[in-house]
Amino acid sequence: MNIKHESQRIAHSFYTFAVLLFLVQVVVGIIAALQFIWPEFFILNFNTIRTIHINTLIVWLLVGLMGATYYVIHEESETELWSLPLAKFQFWLTVVTSITMVLGYIYMGINPQANSPIFGINPLNEGREYIEAPRWADFLIVVSLLLFLFNCFMTVRKTKRWTGIQGTLLVGITFLVIMYLPGMIYTKNLIRDQFWWWWVIHLWVEGAWEIIAGALLAFMLMKVVNAERGVVEKWMFVEVGLVLFTGILGTGHHYYWIGTPEYWLLIGGIFSSLEPVPLLLMVWNALKTTGKPRNVTNKPGLYYIVANTVLSFVGAGLSGLIHTLPQINKWTHGTQITTAHSHLAFFGAYILLVISMIYVTLPAIRGVKDYNPSRAYQSFWWMTISMILIYLTTTGAGMAQTYMERLMGLDYVAVKITYNMWFWVFRAVFGVGFLIGVVIFVMDFFRLGRESSPVMTTVAE
Amino acid sequence: MSNKAAKNLFIYGSIFFFVIFLALTFDTMEKLDKRAPAITEAVNAGKMAWHKYDCIGCHTILGNGSYFSPDLTRTANKMPKEYLKQYLMNPKALNQKAAMPNLGITSEEAESLAAFLDWTSRINTNNWPPKPILAKEARIEDKDMTPGQRLYRSFGCSNCHVIKGIGGATGPDLTRVGNKRDKAWLIGYFKDPRAYIPGTVMPAINMSDADMEQLTEYMLTLK
Structure with missing residues (x-):
């Protein structure tokens, strides 16, 4: 199968940048893991390394989702992009902004005084996790997102085929852009600061991004197993509806202990406990739709789609559920239990989502009729097994920490450097396992369809 | 359920929950100032x-x-x-x-x-972080403590020092301090720490001679 629209190739640039940032993110993650063992292991302090680790994550997932969206908009609208030069400009704007941003973090890591406020604004790093991007970068990111949205909307307007999938996808992206704005307000009060900060973080990953994920899941099921549009779109509306019904008020599970009123304990507890329900529905949807015997042509694509829904439910759903009730969260809040959960959740819900989209759409972009899927499976198992082991070791560290620090009253540092040491050692080892999986994936990304190999998977017309 | 009904449920349901969330946000913003001291x-x-x-x-x-x-x-x-x-x-x-x-x-x-x-440190966080429950349960009641142990607690020594794994990591571990120091050294040190260890951040302890004796006795039992 080949792409039908020439400008669809723009997705390829976005995927390439995303995949390279993914590699950077994981290498940096291993440095961070080693700093848990030797805090002075690297020339940059942990805070800089951690900032780069989580910023590259957010940027590569966003860039990957943008590439995927550009691809989908063409197919759903059945037309070329409204403006290819604009899309290219928007791509390079994103690349230059993110690279400059990271160089700024590194410079600040070497010389902390370089981040001294200019007119009350920190020029290199805002010092708020995940949204460390300084104000100038915030504006460029918003401009890039708006150009992207504008281009997509104008493309849809050309043919006015308002399908459910692209409608939902664009609603998700619009929501994403709007939810970036509460992170751009400075408040003197740390409680207000964290309150609005969670609007960005929570309403992204448990709101806007899940809407996008629901729409892309529907698209991929149609592509890979030729599922019927009417059926997948109905599933999609129910899924993303439930995501928002539970997720919006589920924000309350971040408002238990930050100085906000007590009623959030009740609201957050109830609604966040229900957040796994739509994720379970996605698993059921994927299994039901792909389970029937049929002639599947893109097996790695199918493989990743199902794995994405299952690991999203396990990582984002179950591993969050176990510590979301205030009675439990009171003890686990602020411990490694959260770190463990966020690793498995981002991997299951979003890393696998973007990789699924790459495997579903890349063969068409490259015009490949057949390709060797063995690297796709190898990288999947290296990454998945390593990530589950990273989750388990970090959870172990979190349990020891919760017990010793929160329940027995031991000092944080004593627990971290004595009782948790072996967990850190094993986590670093499993991190290397994860890196091996990523390297195999990145190699596969660059080689897929560009080498002669025995015919193993046929991507038929 | 028809496709259109599912779509409407998604759109109007989401708006409904977002409106509730907005209302709660306004209410929270009103209440925040009372939950922490004024910001200077x-x-x-x-x-x-x-x-x-x-x-x-x-x-x-x-x-x-x-x-x-x-x-x-x-x-x-x-x-x-x-x-x-x-x-x-x-x-x-x-x-x-x-x-x-x-x-x-x-x-x-x-x-x-x-x-x-x-x-x-003065924000009302709905009692987070919680008081360590086991330490509280295992705590010896005041009447069972020696006077020296009571002084060790009331002067907050464990904020910086560790005894048998419990306490802060800032100062030296005192679990076996009785092997290392004698009575005269300890009393002199408590009264003027920098005379004994130049540059230490240990504050001088201001207490009666009798209390000083008790605290020192307790230190000497740590072997």
């Missing part, structure tokens, strides 16, 4: 310094952050302000084992960071 210029300056040095890239505060270094929400309750300020400016000078690097924090910044952390 020094507190805000401290918050600015907090962001400037990307402190949250290692520490957590209100339980949110990077889980690499201690949570700082209640730090001001545990450390004397002077100690905190000196530590911020040059951590390893006070504690050789400190993982915290020297970031070049100025004395003005250290002063305002201390004010900021004092402010956070």
Whole structure:
């Protein structure tokens, strides 16, 4: 199968940048893991390394989702992009902004005084996790997102085929852009600061991004197993509806202990406990739709789609559920239990989502009729097994920490450097396992369809 | 359910929940000022310094952050302000084992960071972090404690020192201090620490001679 629209190739640039940032993110993650063992292991302090680790994550997932969206908009609208030069400009704007941003973090890591406020604004790093991007970068990111949205909307307007999938996808992206704005307000009060900060973080990953994920899941099921549009779109509306019904008020599970009123304990507890329900529905949807015997042509694509829904439910759903009730969260809040959960959740819900989209759409972009899927499976198992082991070791560290620090009253540092040491050692080892999986994936990304190999998977017309 | 019904459910249901969320947000904003002390210029300056040095890239505060270094929400309750300020400016000078690097924090910044952390220590956090439940249960009642143990607790020695794994990591471990020091050394040291260990941050202890004797007796039992 080949792409039908020439400008669809723009997705390829976005995927390439995303995949390279993914590699950077994981290498940096291993440095961070080693700093848990030797805090002075690297020339940059942990805070800089951690900032780069989580910023590259957010940027590569966003860039990957943008590439995927550009691809989908063409197919759903059945037309070329409204403006290819604009899309290219928007791509390079994103690349230059993110690279400059990271160089700024590194410079600040070497010389902390370089981040001294200019007119009350920190020029290199805002010092708020995940949204460390300084104000100038915030504006460029918003401009890039708006150009992207504008281009997509104008493309849809050309043919006015308002399908459910692209409608939902664009609603998700619009929501994403709007939810970036509460992170751009400075408040003197740390409680207000964290309150609005969670609007960005929570309403992204448990709101806007899940809407996008629901729409892309529907698209991929149609592509890979030729599922019927009417059926997948109905599933999609129910899924993303439930995501928002539970997720919006589920924000309350971040408002238990930050100085906000007590009623959030009740609201957050109830609604966040229900957040796994739509994720379970996605698993059921994927299994039901792909389970029937049929002639599947893109097996790695199918493989990743199902794995994405299952690991999203396990990582984002179950591993969050176990510590979301205030009675439990009171003890686990602020411990490694959260770190463990966020690793498995981002991997299951979003890393696998973007990789699924790459495997579903890349063969068409490259015009490949057949390709060797063995690297796709190898990288999947290296990454998945390593990530589950990273989750388990970090959870172990979190349990020891919760017990010793929160329940027995031991000092944080004593627990971290004595009782948790072996967990850190094993986590670093499993991190290397994860890196091996990523390297195999990145190699596969660059080689897929560009080498002669025995015919193993046929991507038929 | 028809496709259109599912779509409408998604759109109007989401709007419904978002409106409730907005209403709760307004209500929360109204109530916040009563849940923490007023914010002075020094507190805000401290918050600015907090962001400037990307402190949250290692520490957590209100339980949110990077889980690499201690949570700082209640730090001001545990450390004397002077100690905190000196530590911020040059951590390893006070504690050789400190993982915290020297970031070049100025004395003005250290002063305002201390004010900021004092402010956070007084936020009403719905009782988070919780009091360690096992330590409370295993706690010997006052009547069963020796006078020396009681003094050790009331002077907050365990904020910095560890005995058998319990306590802070800032000062030396006292689990076997009885093997290392004698009575005269300890009493002299409590009265004027810097005469014995130049440059130490241990404060001089102001207590009666009788109490000093009791505390020293307790130290000597630690072998």
